[in-house]
Amino acid sequence: MSALAEAVIDLGAITSNVRTIASVTDTELMAVVKADAFGHGAVPVARAALCAGAGWLGVTSAAEALALRRAGITAPTLSWLHRPDDDFGKLITAGVDIGVSTTTHLRAVADAAHRLGVPAMVQLKADTGLSRNGAGWNDWPELVGWARKYEREGGVRVRGVWSHLADADIPGSPALARQVAAFEEALGFARSAGLDPDLVHLANSAAALSAPRSRFDLCRIGLALYGVDPFGQAGPGEFGLRAALTLRTTVVNVKRVPAGTGVSYGPEYVTKAPTTLALLPLGYADGVTRAAEGRASVWLGGRRCPIVGRIAMDQCVVDAGELPVTIGDPVVVFGADGGDDAAPTVAEWARWAGTNPHEILTGIGARVARDHLHERTQVS
Ligand SMILES: *Cc1c(COP(=O)(O)O)cnc(C)c1O
Numbered sequence: 010m011s012a013l014a015e016a017v018i019d020l021g022a023i024t025s026n027v028r029t030i031a032s033v034t035d036t037e038l039m040a041v042v043k044a045d046a047f048g049h050g051a052v053p054v055a056r057a058a059l060c061a062g063a064g065w066l067g068v069t070s071a072a073e074a075l076a077l078r079r080a081g082i083t084a085p086t087l088s089w090l091h092r093p094d095d096d097f098g099k100l101i102t103a104g105v106d107i108g109v110s111t112t113t114h115l116r117a118v119a120d121a122a123h124r125l126g127v128p129a130m131v132q133l134k135a136d137t138g139l140s141r142n143g144a145g146w147n148d149w150p151e152l153v154g155w156a157r158k159y160e161r162e163g164g165v166r167v168r169g170v171w172s173h174l175a176d177a178d179i180p181g182s183p184a185l186a187r188q189v190a191a192f193e194e195a196l197g198f199a200r201s202a203g204l205d206p207d208l209v210h211l212a213n214s215a216a217a218l219s220a221p222r223s224r225f226d227l228c229r230i231g232l233a234l235y236g237v238d239p240f241g242q243a244g245p246g247e248f249g250l251r252a253a254l255t256l257r258t259t260v261v262n263v264k265r266v267p268a269g270t271g272v273s274y275g276p277e278y279v280t281k282a283p284t285t286l287a288l289l290p291l292g293y294a295d296g297v298t299r300a301a302e303g304r305a306s307v308w309l310g311g312r313r314c315p316i317v318g319r320i321a322m323d324q325c326v327v328d329a330g331e332l333p334v335t336i337g338d339p340v341v342v343f344g345a346d347g348g349d350d351a352a353p354t355v356a357e358w359a360r361w362a363g364t365n366p367h368e369i370l371t372g373i374g375a376r377v378a379r380d381h382l383h384e385r386t387q388v389s
Pocket of ligand 1: 215230231233
């Protein structure tokens with residue numbers, strides 16, 4: 010082992026989460042494996058999710074979709090964020106569904122399909138209140154009209170109609186109900202214009218688990234796939250999701266210091282009493298974000314110990330107090346279980362850093378080794 014820290018990913022948790030979520034939603038599931046599966050490793054996570062019954066994979070970009078295909082994964086895949094000059098021919102050839110939000114993109118996709126002589130599978134995205142991608146109500150009729158025209162000419166097949174929710178993690182949100190209604194309206198318009206999508210989808214993890222009316226044919230599952238409760242619960246939450254990723258390292262230096270010792274740059278932290286400092290070989294370049302300074306702790310020696318002083322790019326210091334810590338002791342930055350004596354969870358790190366768990370997971374740096382447990386290599 011030469012990396013200074015490792016993210017251990019239990020793919021057994023991924024398969025368990027797929028089954029758990031499917032039993033709640035009773036729909037097809039799309040495993041969202043964008044951003045290298047939220048830092049968990051897109052190819053092994055995709056295989057584990059498919060093996061557990063997920064029917065679709067979702068990614069942000071053409072590059073991510075093609076990387077899955079290069080790994081031999083042939084499962085239905087949707088890619089949803091593209092530059093207008095992306096090489097759509099590659100996606101069409103690879104049999105990847107293309108999420109389309111503008112007529113500019115639709116025209117480029119249809120042109121690529123025309124050149125290849127192969128129809129493109131597209132899924133039209135409506136903006137139902139998030140105001141990001143997707144066609145807003147003003148642009149939807151035109152997008153639908155062009156899609157119908159291209160479909161009649163044989164250049165595209167509109168397989169799906171879909172949208173994305175703004176605040177499904179707030180239970181009972183009135184905005185969610187408004188988005189469901191707007192989506193149904195957009196869908197009704199598309200159908201009345203002659204489109205016949207097989208795959209209608211709106212829900213992310215939070216909606217899939219809590220808002221039955223948002224489920225339609227398929228739910229797109231990101232955070233819950235990785236075992237993080239989408240409602241911010243620190244532990245497994247009410248759904249029994251299992252956190253898949255544990256970020257681990259080892260103590261690389263230990264020193265006993267007197268009161269009044271400055272720690273790390275600044276120093277912004279000065280010891281109040283004699284104590285033991287343990288050095289960890291990971292810092293903000295590895296995902297231990299400075300935004301959590303002054304609040305974060307790690308699991309060391311059977312309990313939680315605070316990270317003290319400024320977190321550096323490559324290192325951070327833990328105040329171990331009177332614990333008998335030695336070089337080589339294992340440390341869990343965040344991991345599965347939660348609880349006061351256990352390792353912190355991703356949800357706690359997100360709270361300490363004032364962000365969401367997604368950003369903590371995708372912030373794990375490239376030099377952290379990924380170690381997959383229960384990996385399968387055959388599923389495609
Ligand atoms: C990231 C993403 C998801 C997954 O969201 P979670 O809240 O993590 O489940 C679903 N759909 C789209 C369009 C996304 O970008």
